[in-house]
Amino acid sequence: xxxxxxxxxxxxxxxxxxxxxxxxxxxxxxxxxxxxxxxxxxxxxxxxxxxxxxxxxxxxxxxxxxxxxxxxxxxxxxxxxxxxxxxxxxxxxxxxxxxxxxxxxxxxxxxxxxxxxxxxxxxxxxxxxxxxxxxxxxxxxxxxxxxxxxxxxxxxxxxxxxxxxxxxxxxxxxxxxxxxxxxxxxxxxxxxxxxxxxxxxxxxxxxxxxxxxxxxxxxxxxxxxxxxxxxxxxxxxxxxxxxxxxx
Amino acid sequence: xxxxxxxxxxxxxxxxxxxxxxxxxxxxxxxxxxxxxxxxxxxxxxxxxxxxxxxxxxxxxxxxxxxxxxxxxxxxxxxxxxxxxxxxxxxxxxxxxxxxxxxxxxxxxxxxxxxxxxxxxxxxxxxxxxxxxxxxxxxxxxxxxxxxxxxxxxxxxxxxxxxxxxxxxxxxxxxxxxxxxxxxxxxxxxxxxxxxxxxxxxxxxxxxxxxxxxxxxxxxxxxx
Numbered sequence: 041x042x043x044x045x046x047x048x049x050x051x052x053x054x055x056x057x058x059x060x061x062x063x064x065x066x067x068x069x070x071x072x073x074x075x076x077x078x079x080x081x082x083x084x085x086x087x088x089x090x091x092x093x094x095x096x097x098x099x100x101x102x103x104x105x106x107x108x109x110x111x112x113x114x115x116x117x118x119x120x121x122x123x124x125x126x127x128x129x130x131x132x133x134x135x136x137x138x139x140x141x142x143x144x145x146x147x148x149x150x151x152x153x154x155x156x157x158x159x160x161x162x163x164x165x166x167x168x169x170x171x172x173x174x175x176x177x178x179x180x181x182x183x184x185x186x187x188x189x190x191x192x193x194x195x196x197x198x199x200x201x202x203x204x205x206x207x208x209x210x211x212x213x214x215x216x217x218x219x220x221x222x223x224x225x226x227x228x229x230x231x232x233x234x235x236x237x238x239x240x241x242x243x244x245x246x247x248x249x250x251x252x253x254x255x256x257x258x259x260x261x262x263x264x265x266x267x268x269x270x271x272x273x274x275x276x277x278x279x280x281x282x283x284x285x286x287x
Numbered sequence: 288x289x290x291x292x293x294x295x296x297x298x299x300x301x302x303x304x305x306x307x308x309x310x311x312x313x314x315x316x317x318x319x320x321x322x323x324x325x326x327x328x329x330x331x332x333x334x335x336x337x338x339x340x341x342x343x344x345x346x347x348x349x350x351x352x353x354x355x356x357x358x359x360x361x362x363x364x365x366x367x368x369x370x371x372x373x374x375x376x377x378x379x380x381x382x383x384x385x386x387x388x389x390x391x392x393x394x395x396x397x398x399x400x401x402x403x404x405x406x407x408x409x410x411x412x413x414x415x416x417x418x419x420x421x422x423x424x425x426x427x428x429x430x431x432x433x434x435x436x437x438x439x440x441x442x443x444x445x446x447x448x449x450x451x452x453x454x455x456x457x458x459x460x461x462x463x464x465x466x467x468x469x470x471x472x473x474x475x476x477x478x479x480x481x482x483x484x485x486x487x488x489x490x491x492x493x494x495x496x497x498x499x500x501x502x503x504x505x506x507x508x509x510x511x
Contacts, residue, residue, distance in 0.1 A: 133411075
């Protein structure tokens, strides 16, 4: 098992956002996390990378045990080193070029030599089809291009797992496809991924497992065929129905 | 214009310009550098929420912004000697101008820091950078760019403000104009002339500002 998460709890003021969320992920798994907004799926993902500090819960990641509430600075750094996070709003460094966005983490925190970092970065950018724009700034790129660079930035550190937080939600509809096809390619190459998404086709066709959340609990989880075709709970059925009606 | 006045203006121009270049400009540059350091430190303390130091920063900004620059100059130069603290005119002027403008610039820099999206910090953490590394490579450069026009304003305002150093005996460009005027009594001509030289300096600064803003704009816009 690459990642075992147990009993994650989180509250903001008086609202319980996460109630005992658990999840097991094996190497090569692509887990799609679905659910209505406010269900806690983004918060759950952020807790795993300590962008949000959970109130309770534990995690075994890559053979090491972590307390999600009490993890030390060193432990947090160790987790982040082996993971990558792709944000809804890309969050590329606006004052850095495409190339610098990918190399910054490698040279500054990874102490890699400039030339070597450049090779690694160009290689990662090639995988997302962005190696032709090395010297552009984020503001000169489309949303889809920015998100692909953000994925390359994550890939460059050779992570064990990539967390995607609604990676296509901020994109114009015609740009969604280019990002999803990069993600599909990564999945096919065996990358372990945790994807919070509203893209039902991606969840159905690419993911190896689907987890449906609502109100801070996991309502249902299983293989995509099972969850989509034979949902066990009424809540899941109702949620999926809204989507199929739109599509 | 009569010939006497014309000759006075022609004679005094290089003298005034000389004081401008050798005193007014160095006074401005040194004071501004001090103000910049103070403002960044004060802004960072507030941005990073370093609790024990924040009251000190707020107090400093409160006092400096709430008292006139001229009064501050008099206090430091004429007031402090009575408690045994003697500071020469030029360094006294640098201290007052630096700490005065620093308080205003601190607010500019703080606003600029806060305008940098929170996501930049999170993205930095996720690629393994530390807080200081993110500040240095990502947040501060972006904040500096946002603050640049307002900081240029401060610089221009400070350049003109250095004329007040004349009141504490710093022999800068304006004081030199009053000295020459004391000999020849041509107030309109001489003060008009010194005004023109200030205008010239400020015009050059404005050009430099526009040029630099264009350079900085190579990020390609300010989209979030």
